[in-house]
Ligand SMILES: Nc1ncnc2c1ncn2[C@@H]1O[C@H](COP(=O)(O)OP(=O)(O)OP(=O)(O)O)[C@@H](O)[C@H]1O
């Protein structure tokens with residue numbers, strides 16, 4: 405059945421989401437975690453909505469997924485331990501997207517608080533060969549992957565004889581193949597079932613018939629690619645076809661970043677590491693991103709007091725934590741953009757999709773802003789900083805008055821005029 409939650413981006417009604425509304429109200433709570441539960445299901449929309457996207461942490465068992473999750477979601481409580489299938493139920497956590505522009509704007513506007521954009525991370529159980537046939541905890545885990553917007557595939561690139569590798573040895577290429585193949589099989593299975601149904605079903609009217617035809621042709625193209633071992637996202641589809649297959653939430657349609665999880669000792673020269681080189685090669689062949697981190701180091705960092713963290717990083721020969729890169733890469737992967745509102749009360753980063761118009765962007769703050777939209781006063785981030793304030797930008801003629809067709813640009817600082 406079609407699930408709204410697998411759509412590329414979904415609107416989350418914050419007031420009905422206990423954690424998220426709390427997150428928005430309590431700005432000191434930037435990183436938090438909770439268990440995947442019934443609160444994810446919403447029956448109706450509240451007037452206050454916020455955009456959220458979910459990135460699923462996927463990989464073989466015991467490769468460091470929960471360790472990474474706990475480091476990203478700083479007070480995450482996912483159990484991470486040296487045995488396969490340690491995680492069974494997915495853990496969900498909300499993470500602030502680091503953005504240096506936020507503090508700059510906040511300082512200039514003398515805001516009481518600065519509120520970053522956020523991302524949800526989901527720590528999913530390990531997949532093994534045969535998962536699509538029910539091996540391991542198989543299909544259940546695959547269904548958890550179906551509900552995320554993008555995939556972070558953790559690949560073990562660290563040697564450690566004490567940490568069990570389910571296939572007996574560290575082999576990034578083979579590990580990636582195992583996971584990708586399971587996702588391919590799961591999609592093939594789903595596509596075959598759907599095509600069977602479409603063959604039997606008689607469309608009621610000509611419009612649904614056209615749609616079903618588009619779906620059929622898209623699924624046949626995707627099926628071909630999958631049989632070749634290629635992901636659904638590599639298939640060229642028309643917008644109409646893409647839309648027609650959206651409801652299936654195909655696993656290989658989701659964008660992927662490979663996360664090369666290296667040993668502490670390899671962090672400073674990770675690019676020279678042969679395992680990392682292998683991951684980089686596969687990632688570029690599959691037109692996916694790669695981020696190198698040491699989940700172990702990141703987890704250890706979170707245990708240290710702030711003032712000792714940099715010292716520890718220096719001792720490893722690296723300048724900073726890799727998590728910021730990971731979070732930003734995930735955000736970018738989804739084609740997301742940020743615009744800001746900035747005033748004395750608060751400076752806030754808002755998440756929109758690339759190509760959204762000013763009223764749609766306003767609707768992310770409040771649906772009334774979209775309905776009653778009149779104009780948006782807009783200034784580019786650099787111009788705002790150069791002028792020093794919204795008022796100064798206005799005096800210098802840098803503040804533009806934009807109408808309903810304006811496409812909001814990355815880093816725009818906006819003030820909406822609307823009727824209620
Ligand atoms: N970069 C690393 N270097 C060394 N050890 C690591 C590294 N990353 C993770 N580990 C260790 O690997 C073990 C497995 O980690 P973790 O529980 O996070 O794996 P997982 O992928 O979540 O496993 P599961 O699929 O069973 O839930 C832990 O003992 C952890 O400390």
Ligand SMILES: [Mg+2]
Nearest residue numbers: 469470490491
């Ligand atoms: Mg785990």
